[in-house]
Amino acid sequence: MQRHPGQAAVALLLGAFLLLFLVVPVVKVVHVAFSDATGALTLVNFEDFFRTSLFRESFANSMYVAGMSVVFASLIALPLAYFTVRFHFRGAILIQTLGVIPLIMPPFVGAVAMQLLFGRNGSLNLLLDRFFGFTIPIMDGLNGVIFVESIHYFPFILLNLSAALANIDRAMEEAAQNLGASGIKLFRQIVFPLALPGYVAGAALVFIKVFDDLGTPLVLNVTNMLAPQAYLRITSIGLTDPIGYVIAVIMVVFSLAALWASALTLKGKQYATIQRGGGGLAKRRLKPWEQAVAMGLIVLILLVVLSPHVGIFLLSIGTIWSFSVLPDGYTLKHFAEVFAESTGFITNTFLYAGLAAAADVILGTAIAYLILRTRLVGRQVLDYVATAALAIPGVVLGIGYLRTFYGVELPGGQPLATFWVMLVVVYAIRRLPYALRACVAALHQVHVAMEEAAETLGAAKLTTVRRIVMPLMAGGMLAGFVTSFVTAAVELSATLMLVSKNADAPLSYGIYVYMQTAAGRGPGAALGVIAVVLVGLGTYLSNRLIERGRRQYSLEGNNQ
Amino acid sequence: MSAAAPLAIQSTEVTIEDVSVAFGATRVLDNVSLTIKPGEFFAFLGPSGCGKSTLLRLIAGFGESRTGCIRIGGADITRLPPWKRNVGMVFQSYALWPHLTIWDNVAFGLEQRRFAREEISRRVEAALGMVGLRQYAQRRPAQLSGGQQQRVALARTLVIEPQVLLLDEPLSNLDAKLRVQMRHEIVELQRGLGVTTIYVTHDQEEANAIADRMAILNDRVIQQVGVPMEMYDNPANRFVAQFLGIANVLEGEITGRDSQPVFRTRAGEILPLTAGIPRPNGRHIMFRPQSVLLQPSGGPAPTGRAKLTGRVRDAEFLGNIVRYRVSVGEQVLLADVMHRRGEAYFTIGVAVDLFVAPEQLVVLND
Numbered sequence: 001m002q003r004h005p006g007q008a009a010v011a012l013l014l015g016a017f018l019l020l021f022l023v024v025p026v027v028k029v030v031h032v033a034f035s036d037a038t039g040a041l042t043l044v045n046f047e048d049f050f051r052t053s054l055f056r057e058s059f060a061n062s063m064y065v066a067g068m069s070v071v072f073a074s075l076i077a078l079p080l081a082y083f084t085v086r087f088h089f090r091g092a093i094l095i096q097t098l099g100v101i102p103l104i105m106p107p108f109v110g111a112v113a114m115q116l117l118f119g120r121n122g123s124l125n126l127l128l129d130r131f132f133g134f135t136i137p138i139m140d141g142l143n144g145v146i147f148v149e150s151i152h153y154f155p156f157i158l159l160n161l162s163a164a165l166a167n168i169d170r171a172m173e174e175a176a177q178n179l180g181a182s183g184i185k186l187f188r189q190i191v192f193p194l195a196l197p198g199y200v201a202g203a204a205l206v207f208i209k210v211f212d213d214l215g216t217p218l219v220l221n222v223t224n225m226l227a228p229q230a231y232l233r234i235t236s237i238g239l240t241d242p243i244g245y246v247i248a249v250i251m252v253v254f255s256l257a258a259l260w261a262s263a264l265t266l267k268g269k270q271y272a273t274i275q276r277g278g279g280g281l282a283k284r285r286l287k288p289w290e291q292a293v294a295m296g297l298i299v300l301i302l303l304v305v306l307s308p309h310v311g312i313f314l315l316s317i318g319t320i321w322s323f324s325v326l327p328d329g330y331t332l333k334h335f336a337e338v339f340a341e342s343t344g345f346i347t348n349t350f351l352y353a354g355l356a357a358a359a360d361v362i363l364g365t366a367i368a369y370l371i372l373r374t375r376l377v378g379r380q381v382l383d384y385v386a387t388a389a390l391a392i393p394g395v396v397l398g399i400g401y402l403r404t405f406y407g408v409e410l411p412g413g414q415p416l417a418t419f420w421v422m423l424v425v426v427y428a429i430r431r432l433p434y435a436l437r438a439c440v441a442a443l444h445q446v447h448v449a450m451e452e453a454a455e456t457l458g459a460a461k462l463t464t465v466r467r468i469v470m471p472l473m474a475g476g477m478l479a480g481f482v483t484s485f486v487t488a489a490v491e492l493s494a495t496l497m498l499v500s501k502n503a504d505a506p507l508s509y510g511i512y513v514y515m516q517t518a519a520g521r522g523p524g525a526a527l528g529v530i531a532v533v534l535v536g537l538g539t540y541l542s543n544r545l546i547e548r549g550r551r552q553y554s555l556e557g558n559n560q
Numbered sequence: 561m562s563a564a565a566p567l568a569i570q571s572t573e574v575t576i577e578d579v580s581v582a583f584g585a586t587r588v589l590d591n592v593s594l595t596i597k598p599g600e601f602f603a604f605l606g607p608s609g610c611g612k613s614t615l616l617r618l619i620a621g622f623g624e625s626r627t628g629c630i631r632i633g634g635a636d637i638t639r640l641p642p643w644k645r646n647v648g649m650v651f652q653s654y655a656l657w658p659h660l661t662i663w664d665n666v667a668f669g670l671e672q673r674r675f676a677r678e679e680i681s682r683r684v685e686a687a688l689g690m691v692g693l694r695q696y697a698q699r700r701p702a703q704l705s706g707g708q709q710q711r712v713a714l715a716r717t718l719v720i721e722p723q724v725l726l727l728d729e730p731l732s733n734l735d736a737k738l739r740v741q742m743r744h745e746i747v748e749l750q751r752g753l754g755v756t757t758i759y760v761t762h763d764q765e766e767a768n769a770i771a772d773r774m775a776i777l778n779d780r781v782i783q784q785v786g787v788p789m790e791m792y793d794n795p796a797n798r799f800v801a802q803f804l805g806i807a808n809v810l811e812g813e814i815t816g817r818d819s820q821p822v823f824r825t826r827a828g829e830i831l832p833l834t835a836g837i838p839r840p841n842g843r844h845i846m847f848r849p850q851s852v853l854l855q856p857s858g859g860p861a862p863t864g865r866a867k868l869t870g871r872v873r874d875a876e877f878l879g880n881i882v883r884y885r886v887s888v889g890e891q892v893l894l895a896d897v898m899h900r901r902g903e904a905y906f907t908i909g910v911a912v913d914l915f916v917a918p919e920q921l922v923v924l925n926d
Contacts, residue, residue: 449651449653449655450655452649452655453649453656453657453716454657455622455641456620456621457648457716457720459668459672463672471657
């Protein structure tokens with residue numbers, strides 16, 4: 001009946017953007033990985049890759065590190081999740097807070113501090129050596145990477161698992177008890193299977209994040225892993241070296257496999273477990289001695305989890321910190337130095353992350369509207385493609401951009417690939433899945449009747465979107481903006497690939513560069529503290545916004 | 561609510577001609593035609609999934625018909641988008657905008673029509689006064705009760721002086737007591753304004769109580785259109801008979817001469833009919849439980865009534881009546897007996913006679 005040329009035009013624009021900045025670079029990477037010098041299709045690059053012992057070792061190391069990080073992250077997250085959902089006690093709030101803290105600091109920032117605290121000559125081992133005469137090689141080689149990554153990414157498992165556990169209807173548990181199950185058996189047969197999709201989703205996310213992480217191994221000087229190898233090949237040998245592309249393809253394949261595995265576990269298991277009146281599992285109070293043990297355990301985990309933050313803070317205000325338990329003295333000169341010399345990093349970060357987040361919210365809202373409110377043919381494709389960015393590691397996207405846009409020159413001779421706007425684009429693409437989900441969720445909460453009511457009262461589509469849809473989505477959109485902003489602000493993988501000069505570099509790059517030299521560690525840590533504060537404030541703000549939106553617009557009459 | 565109508569609404573005729581709707585392969589409405597008279601309070605009644613809401617939404621401009629057209633006051637509006645129709649719709653969920661105050665909700669439609677500020681003020685004030693909510697103008701929807709939200713939705717819709725008022729199950733979110741009260745308020749409002757109103761409901765009591773006329777929908781088509789009491793007394797088919805109330809239906813055929821027709825059931829019982837039956841080929845006969853005279857077996861038979869014999873299976877005491885389930889041959893028929901203080905039940909298992917007067921028997925086609 002009614003044609004919608006406007007909608008089609010918007011969809012085409014969105015499609016073109018995703019094609020140019022997501023699909024083409026990735027396809028380019030895959031294509032190069034499968035072609036020889038003449039451009040013919042071949043598997044010879046993969047043969048080369050697996051024939052070289054360094055690459056076989058890197059591959060095995062990456063798998064090992066990602067796998068072990070999932071194991072250790074689970075060991076941290078499982079007891080914490082269990083305590084929060086099962087028992088009434090004060091530590092529960094502590095765990096919930098603690099659950100978010102690691103997320104507000106990218107692992108590569110904490111890695112240096114972790115060296116100083118847990119390294120061979122770090123605080124812990126100095127103390128152990130002095131009093132007991134032995135040391136623990138926590139931070140040696142791959143161990144260090146696993147340790148840092150587990151501590152930083154366990155919240156993904158904790159949050160997903162807690163949410164899944166909290167969604168289980170008490171009646172499910174009571175029905176099992178009524179039929180004779182209790183204790184461990186009840187947990188194993190009913191509670192855990194119901195929460196399994198949440199656990200798997202978190203675990204898959206940890207695996208992908210660790211597998212893709214470039215900054216942490218580089219900062220810890222571990223280069224025999226896939227991401228660092230890809231980076232080193234491209235930056236030292238050049239854009240023509242096919243091994244970098246082969247690694248990129250392998251990384252994409254494993255990211256996709258992890259996402260697919262998690263999707264598979266979730267499939268057909270969308271347990272709508274919350275029914276009317278039932279909310280969460282039964283909680284019981286801990287006996288005093290149990291409470292003491294639980295608190296002890298939580299405090300221990302809290303200490304470890306907070307150590308990167310404490311370490312980076314000490315480093316940022318310490319004079320010299322080497323071969324000693326604590327810094328020799330304290331000073332503010334690192335912060336002074338950073339604010340005197342490196343404000344460029346900070347302003348760049350605000351500019352890039354701000355633009356990227358704004359782009360994400362606009363793209364996310366447009367795609368969400370097309371998916372949920374129109375019958376445009378192919379609208380789901382936009383959703384799938386935008387979400388697929390989740391599976392593309394930053395290193396891969398970085399390589400793809402270099403390959404695709406290096407040949408394109410801006411007026412003045414600079415390659416498009418290293419133009420600072422490309423950082424904005426790459427951030428926008430990488431964070432789009434999160435912003436999109438936030439926008440879709442926000443639009444989901446707007447009942448279609450709200451829009452139809454406006455239309456019957458005489459408001460055309462655009463007016464309806466402006467007056468009704470946008471204001472009602474505002475909270476969710478803002479939350480999406482903040483999430484995109486804070487995560488883009490500490491992105492390093494693609495950043496390392498695309499930054500060509502310090503003047504264009506954002507905070508994450510600045511921290512990385514500072515951390516390369518012993519003298520730079522202080523100012524680097526100061527920048528790190530700034531980043532953590534920025535991300536922490538942003539996360540807090542976004543949570544507040546989501547909460548407020550929920551309270552303000554929960555209209556009882558509308559959802560019955 | 562004040563009875564004086566502050567709004568000037570023209571009573572307009574709505575014509576639906578040969579409308580068909582399908583969602584993909586699922587047909588929802590087939591060749592529906594209907595005329596709603598100016599100022600009429602009309603109900604679309606039917607079970608869920610019968611297409612009644614789809615038909616209503618079509619009038620508002622949501623969804624599209626593959627065939628036919630819809631006219632309001634003679635003008636073809638089939639191709640107009642919702643915002644150009646001037647058709648007011650009250651949604652089942654009310655769809656009040658939570659980010660706007662009550663005042664801004666009601667003013668919205670007037671703003672779209674680019675009225676002057678003072679005119680908007682005057683009309684919003686009048687509309688809120690009409691539903692008795694003037695003092696709540698600065699609140700937000702979430703701060704009002706369900707019934708108040710319902711009134712705001714009505715005010716917001718009526719303030720634009722729509723040609724037609726559409727109400728989509730407007731009472732389904734209210735509790736039973738409030739539902740009856742709002743029902744009266746809506747009828748009063750409609751009578752005062754004279755606005756042509758279409759009301760969708762699945763509750764036949766609600767439709768019977770408020771509608772001037774109604775259309776019963778089922779299986780994608782209109783089963784019958786008419787005045788509620790006439791349809792209850794003369795249902796066109798079994799579906800209508802059973803949807804509008806409880807019906808005893810017997811299968812069989814009409815025999816006998818035109819001047820003295822009788823209905824012979826499959827079990828061989830003979831029921832005399834009145835002369836000049838509307839459907840001489842009907843294979844079913846229907847009567848309501850309250851038309852049955854129930855007597856102990858072997859008592860004196862009232863003259864001129866059909867007689868069936870059976871046994872009481874069970875009895876439900878419903879307060880004003882006792883409803884007996886009586887086995888008659890293979891079938892179970894219902895018979896209502898008015899309950900008066902101190903009267904006793906028929907005991908279960910006792911043999912009884914059922915008498916039905918010929919004028920209470922309705923012949924049905926299928």
